Amino acid sequence: MYSPGLAPSGQLTSRTVAQCTSEEVATAMVHCFQGYLVPMRLTPERYETRCRAENLDPFASKIYYSKEVPAAVAMITRRGWTSRLAAMAVAPDFRRRGIGKNVMKVALEEAVLRKDRTMLLEVFEQNPAAVSLYTGLGFRPLRKLFGYDFDPHGSKRAADREPLQEIDPAIIARHISAEGDQDLPWMLMPETLAAATRPFQGLHLNETAFALVADPNPKIEKVVIRALLVRKAHRRQRWGSRILEALEAHFADRPLTVQALVPENMAPDFFHRAGRRRQALNQLEMKIEL
């Protein structure tokens, strides 16, 4: 067991996520992410859903404890030769003691030992502590990832409404694999999207424009659009705008949102249309060669 530093009451011990229940992992994550820019609402079920989609490696992902109290978490997802830091946090009582740096050094050393070539991560640019930590370890920014909010009173007239049909999300992932951008961030890769099961919902217009909606449950305040795709042969013919308008009409009771996962160079004008505002928080995708 690696001890990444001295906690006030003694050394930290670590457990791999494989040694913990999903309840223990979710509890440790919520505890360590206190005070984060966006509230960490993780349940065991949500944690498992994320794990499955993102290819979390339960032996590379760790929880650090001080006398059985979670002090830090580091979650690692892996595909091929690439590792990704999917989540990292140090509990408030343990911050600014070098623990974050040591936890990251362990994650990097282990990635080198298993002969990975690259480690990726995404961090909110407005989180100076984390950006400084990662930059200090040698991570370099690749690109910015933006999110968008939709005006809840966008195009809502029922008469304008084009009928959206439901489709298996796995089919949308296959189309994105064949016709989507080849260089998508981890959360938008077809490998991630292919794991979408209910409550995710796949919708399409005329089998030409597709949308993957994260959770259309009416109890949830916003409808998150996780992916959009227009078949290649039909681009620049307003299909993208039409499916957005159809989504706004379909979910007329709630605002739509796109998480801060969209690369800065990916159709910025498309999202900048009236009523679709870039969110104040954006992520940086960062990379280190190992």
Ligand SMILES: CC(C)(COP(=O)(O)OP(=O)(O)OC[C@H]1O[C@@H](n2cnc3c(N)ncnc32)[C@H](O)[C@@H]1OP(=O)(O)O)[C@@H](O)C(=O)NCCC(=O)NCCS
């Ligand atoms: C970001 C976080 C993980 C840092 O952990 P930590 O254990 O406090 O960090 P360390 O003590 O190891 O500090 C290492 C480096 O990080 C940076 N850093 C850490 N806290 C910082 C702060 N409050 N302000 C500015 N830089 C900070 C510094 O570069 C520091 O190096 P230095 O001490 O030589 O200046 C911690 O603040 C945290 O858990 N925050 C909430 C969750 C979060 O933001 N996670 C990252 C998601 S991507």
